[in-house]
Amino acid sequence: MTDMQTSAVPVIAIDGPSASGKGTVAQRVAKALGYHYLDSGAIYRIAALAALRRGISWQDEAALAKLAQELDICFLDDEIYLDGEIITEAVRTEEISRGASEVAVHPALRRALLNLQQSFRKAPGLVADGRDMATVVFPDAQTKIFLTASAEVRAERRYKQLIEKGIHANLAEILQDLQTRDARDSQRAVAPLQKSESARLLETSDLSIDQAVEAILDYSRADAGK
Numbered sequence: 001m002t003d004m005q006t007s008a009v010p011v012i013a014i015d016g017p018s019a020s021g022k023g024t025v026a027q028r029v030a031k032a033l034g035y036h037y038l039d040s041g042a043i044y045r046i047a048a049l050a051a052l053r054r055g056i057s058w059q060d061e062a063a064l065a066k067l068a069q070e071l072d073i074c075f076l077d078d079e080i081y082l083d084g085e086i087i088t089e090a091v092r093t094e095e096i097s098r099g100a101s102e103v104a105v106h107p108a109l110r111r112a113l114l115n116l117q118q119s120f121r122k123a124p125g126l127v128a129d130g131r132d133m134a135t136v137v138f139p140d141a142q143t144k145i146f147l148t149a150s151a152e153v154r155a156e157r158r159y160k161q162l163i164e165k166g167i168h169a170n171l172a173e174i175l176q177d178l179q180t181r182d183a184r185d186s187q188r189a190v191a192p193l194q195k196s197e198s199a200r201l202l203e204t205s206d207l208s209i210d211q212a213v214e215a216i217l218d219y220s221r222a223d224a225g226k
């Protein structure tokens with residue numbers, strides 16, 4: 001596809017803080033529309049995991065950027081592969097959540113991961129979730145959503161999610177980790193988590209998953225008719 005053809009492919013960009021429901025809602029919107037889906041956070045998680053395995057410090061910007069160029073990543077049938085190995089669960093640990101947020105502060109790493117994220121833009125459309133989808137990766141997205149909920153509601157959602165998976169969890173610790181990660185993601189110098197001026201704010205503290213999905217589908221229909 002030429003660059004012009006690619007930029008005609010509609011993108012729904014969904015940004016927001018940790019555990020706001022971006023992934024859950026974005027995947028359902030993608031399924032409803034028959035669009036592709038990009039979990040950009042997973043890419044930062046993979047970079048953090050690969051660095052840990054190769055003994056590269058999460059503070060070593062140059063080595064991380066070099067590593068990013070060499071990553072052999074594949075997303076297939078709900079699984080994530082790194083160098084041919086399934087790492088879907090390995091990137092979801094609390095250690096890797098923190099690592100992803102730490103490696104993501106480095107501009108050189110972010111630049112190295114930009115083309116990979118943009119390559120997910122394919123017909124008939126893409127739903128992309130992360131922190132800088134609307135501001136940096138797809139600034140021309142047709143629909144931009146800033147999805148959020150109070151920190152307390154988000155911590156409870158994450159707590160419930162972990163307990164349902166049979167993982168021991170402590171609500172106070174989850175709230176603390178989530179606030180630390182949000183602060184790092186929002187305060188970094190490059191591509192911080194922030195609402196794009198042209199994004200719609202969707203506060204989901206009092207919304208169900210279905211209601212959030214419906215709201216985004218309504219917005220995307222309205223934007224498609226513009």
Ligand SMILES: Nc1ncnc2c1ncn2[C@@H]1O[C@H](COP(=O)(O)OP(=O)(O)OP(=O)(O)O)[C@@H](O)[C@H]1O
Nearest residue numbers: 018019020021022023024157161204207208209212
């Ligand atoms: N509107 C909602 N109402 C209730 N629960 C929700 C809602 N949206 C998402 N959830 C639940 O909250 C949990 C966290 O959602 P999810 O993992 O999609 O968040 P996320 O923003 O992608 O998180 P992270 O950025 O940490 O990857 C999931 O268990 C999900 O089912």
Ligand SMILES: Nc1ccn([C@H]2C[C@H](O)[C@@H](COP(=O)(O)O)O2)c(=O)n1
Nearest residue numbers: 040041042044100101104130131132
């Ligand atoms: N577009 C993105 C996506 C993610 N990150 C960083 C910051 C997050 O704390 C971390 C993990 O993301 P999650 O899987 O929780 O969505 O990755 C980013 O900087 N930019």
